Amino acid sequence: MAKKRQSWLDANSETTLIDDYARKLKGFADALADGVVQKQEVADQEARLVALMKEIEPTLDDQQHAQITKLLCELTAYNMLEVLNGLHESQSATAKSRWRP
Numbered sequence: 001m002a003k004k005r006q007s008w009l010d011a012n013s014e015t016t017l018i019d020d021y022a023r024k025l026k027g028f029a030d031a032l033a034d035g036v037v038q039k040q041e042v043a044d045q046e047a048r049l050v051a052l053m054k055e056i057e058p059t060l061d062d063q064q065h066a067q068i069t070k071l072l073c074e075l076t077a078y079n080m081l082e083v084l085n086g087l088h089e090s091q092s093a094t095a096k097s098r099w100r101p
């Protein structure tokens with residue numbers, strides 16, 4: 001029997017669920033287990049990503065390939081902006097807590 005399709009979006013809030021799914025990946029959970037992400041853990045994640053891309057890319061027609069390439073780029077941009085915003089907010093909060101009038 002086919003596995004039930006996981007929606008990419010929360011139906012109520014129309015926010016992405018991909019981050020939630022990523023947090024449940026064994027490789028991701030293992031990398032975060034000690035609170036420090038090692039260079040090898042990043043390399044291991046990249047290897048899993050490359051293997052999956054090699055598996056999936058040849059199965060796509062040109063239109064699907066273009067759409068999924070755009071999706072991956074938008075997802076990557078979103079993730080980078082989210083991380084940078086979190087770092088900025090963290091730095092701002094730290095700076096505010098250090099500053100005493």
